[in-house]
Amino acid sequence: MAGHAVEHDYHLIPPSPWPLLSGIAALIWGFGMVVFFAGLQPRTGESPMMEWFFSKGLDSLQDSYRPVADKVGADGGWFFLVAGSIFAAYVMWSWWKDVAAESRAGDHTPVVDIGLRYGMIMFIMQEAMFFVGWFWMFFELGLFHKMRAGWDTAILENAPAYADSMAPGIHAINPWNLPLMNTVVLLLSGTTVTWAHHALIHNDRKGAKWGLGLTVLLGVFFTFLQGVEYLEAFHGRAEGEPWLSTDAYGSAFFMATGFHGLHVLIGTIFLAVMYLRLMKGGLRPEKHFGLEAAAWYWHFVDVVWLFLFAFVYIIFGYSLHG
Amino acid sequence: MVALPGENTPPATSSYDDDGKPGFFARWFYSTNHKDIGTLYLIFAIISGLIGGFLSFMMRMELAQPGIDFFQNEHQYLVYVSMHGLIMIFFMVMPAVIGGFGNWFVPIMIGAPDMAFPRMNNLSFWLLPTALICLLISFVVPGNANGNGFGGSWVMYPPLSTTGHPGPAFDFIIIGLLAAGFSSIFGAINFITTILNMRAPGMTMHKMPLFAWSVLVTAFLLLLALPVLAASLFMLFTDRIPGGTGFFDPARGGDPQMFQHLFWFFGHPEVYIMILPAFGIVSHIVSTFSKKPIFGYLGMAYAMVAIGVVGFVVWAHHMYTVGMDVNLKAYFLAATLVIAVPTGVKIFSWLATMWGGSIRYSIPMQWALAFIFLFVVGGVTGVMLANAGVDAYLHDTYYVVAHFHYVLSMGAVFGIFAGFYYWFGKMFGVQYNKWLAGAHFWLFFVGVNVIFFPQHFLGLNGMPRRYVDYPEEFAIWNQVSSMGAWITLAGVAFFFLMLIEALILNRKRVGDNYWGEGATTLEWTLSSPPPYHQFNTLPRIEETDGH
Amino acid sequence: MRSKNTVIALIVAVVLAVISYMILAFVGLSGERGEGMPVIGGFYLQEAETPVMEELTKVYNLVTYIIAGIVAFVLGLMAFIMIRFREKANPVPSKTTHHVGLEIAWTIAPVLILLWIAVPSMNLLYNQDVIKDTEVTVKAVGNTWNWSYTYPDHENVEEIISNPLDKTQSKAAGKPYLLATDAALVVPVDTNVKVLVTSINNMHSWTVPSFGIKMDAVPGIINETWFRAKREGTFYGQCSEICGIKHYYMPIEVQVVSKADYAKWIANDGSFTTTVAQNNLGSGQTAAQK
């Protein structure tokens, strides 16, 4: 570089293609989201665009239910969604590989390490605010919607739709069944990840591997249980009834737990990557911020679940069905 | 694809020139350099500004006289209104102040060689073209039965944005705004980390230049407000899927007003996100051209913090007419008035900085002075609108349009131009032509005032906003307002003439510190433009320096 | 030399502040007031036709006095500083950066000013929002795109569908285009009228500027507001929440009649006798036929 030699410990990074490619991947994926869920033609009215490509709708998903219009989404969306996701996954993988390599090369000096910590804390903060949005919505609907319904039954003929249940056919979930199990699973995984961390600090790599491996397994198990729970929730769905259509409680329930589930998946992947690095001999006792970040994230996901469990499942679940 | 040099080994590829710059493609598309990324942001903001400006110009032409004669139908007008609002906010002002100037000068001002996460920095940038492309696609895909595009205003209230616009146009906007939102969130993380972690030795928080303070506060606002917007956008997205959720569908127990709460919980901090960096820029300019340090530095910094904090608890002053409980309204009234206090502190501190100074009226200073005055005008009408009772008359009238254009189109935009001229030589190494820049300033200044001052009158007389046609009682002032649009257009033309003259034709070089003794922040210790990587040896801030 | 400069600056500043205050106060506080509708080229609030709007006007005036003063003060101060401390007149800048007294002053002073505003403003808010005992209740429903009105207490009065008059129709009726409708909401004078506002699909907002009311029409929610018209006559408003393509084309027309006429109107299942119509107090339709 021009001038004199670099005398600071910050990490200057050479040009990288990944950000640009991420932007492109996001574009493809976003395009797929729209085409998949909306299709390029309006859901009502005519003027179909590119019907030859985006014609069939979400048929495979909901062949028995066509609630609002005939055209819901389009087949073409699959292609873009999958392509975008694969592309994004490839970019992320390569990006993080670079980061890991830089870490090995010693670029993550103490001050850079602190920066990474700040970054991770900030990231978790914004995730927390994301869930604040969902909880806010949930409490509002949970606390006030009866009152609103009482205000006005005259202009809304379908006042019964305000009734306290999820959409027809979608069963309420008993909090002391699978959800309790999931709570235990997550709490347990919180302890195993701490175990892994301590083991690594004391250079007990075997213990670390066990702890981390178990955490990943528990994470997978959680996702599995949640899948079962969703299936059960839908179990009573009668032929021709909506798959997704839900009332207020159901909306908040599925979206809040769904986004939490997504975060569990992300956290599991994060932990799994750390596990791979551990197996390959990465992560040193004195320097393993990747693992710490994954653990922080995992604890965050854990806390969100406790809130979900307490409010969405127990308290409101009871007021609905108990 | 990328060579990974070990620590401190300069990349040995021949594609790097002797300043350490990579080749053209790698430099501009794979950039990890905060200054290059800042430049990209500025270019992006100019392009978006042109698009958004074109839309607003067409709207003004339509409104110049009663009747509907410019647009094919009413829907198209509403599409223009909505896209104008969204593009100006998310793709013009925010990229310019935070992405552009923030990237360029926050690292330099705090004595850091670059941002904390240079690669993520570039991700923030590249998500924006993605987002803008989504918004532009939205123009040409069906919105509802009335035509293409989304005409539900930038606030996107359901049910108009759900059942009212069943076509994919609005889905594209959701995706675009999500991309822009993630861009800003990553940017916020980057700025916070940079500012907290990479200040040069001796640069304590209380010695940090005010622009860095302003970006720090802004970044926190972004970090805490945008995820809520993201959540509400997801809710809209799933509500729009037939057979999807029913958050905002009253027939299923949902609550359409809840969107407004979520939106404005983001939306009010958003207005400070746009104006706080402009505050920071203006502080530096006022101090530089008065040749005096900032008056009441700590008060200035903490006033911004206060504005940021209080900014989170006043959101429902945008919702006085939704039928809220009267006690809630009273609370929001009081909380909103409170914000006027730190804002007043800022205004008076700027004036006190000038007091006793030796003031030079260069172009940036002209913009900054105009900023202060026009922001006061916009601010006091804000005090008017804070009064929930009076707002029953003024809400959703042109009085509001005048108010927020005084703080945005004149506040934020004047701040942007002030910063642009202030740092122009620093960023590009060449100086602008004073006459062209002066013509730009005066035409723009007169133009926007002619556009927006009469809009107060329209609002007082009762004209609601988002109207494509109006009773002829409103014709006179609308006509005046539209004439202002022509003047503004001429001003914008001079801006581009100025750019061409300075960057292509003349290229008059400037020195390191072309503003002289008043300019004391670290960027003035560097060459113009600064070296590709500045501060290979970190600067050391001495005890006596700073404020 | 220096003192002369100061004097000049002071004079300019004071003159500028005074002039700008006068101009601002003039444009903010005077001007023709539309009577129940906007006035050509108007730049002031519409005439107050209800007690609430009267109070609203007072608060508006107070705040305008104050904010015009603030703007004029800042302008004058800026002018003074800009002249007095320009480079030529003041080549050596001072280095003062603190003055605790000043900083406290400009924190306290705004607080006091805001309190001065807040008290009447809060009063207005509560007067406006707390619904008095009302004698008449009407329900306004926003549709895409017109308003319809019902009288929940009088089942005999049919729902009034209030469609906008197009250009030729309004001309024929001698009414303002984009404000006039073919069927107005009819209410009695000097009576507390409760308005229930709701919507069947998109949001709208039921607004009558000269009454000082604006209430969003939200599907699934019934909002309430009230007014008490001081005189008979016709009063116009326009939808004030974006509701789609015809947002600009769903005006609100309120016809205030004497209590006796109102009683007759109700008894007549919502139509005026001919005599009343001849007095030009007829509903929109009768006026249009004239």
Ligand code: HEM
């Ligand atoms: C100087 C050039 C500008 C002109 C002539 C202009 C003109 C307009 C017009 C005519 C409207 C529509 C008002 C209505 O029908 O309700 C509007 C709305 C708006 N403008 Fe501007 N504008 C300008 C600059 C800006 C800037 C710089 C910003 C922001 C940073 C901005 C932000 C907005 C927003 C947020 C809206 C509201 C959109 C909505 O109602 O959804 N404008 N502008």
Ligand SMILES: [Cu+2]
């Ligand atoms: Cu606000």
Ligand SMILES: [Cu+2]
């Ligand atoms: Cu409307």
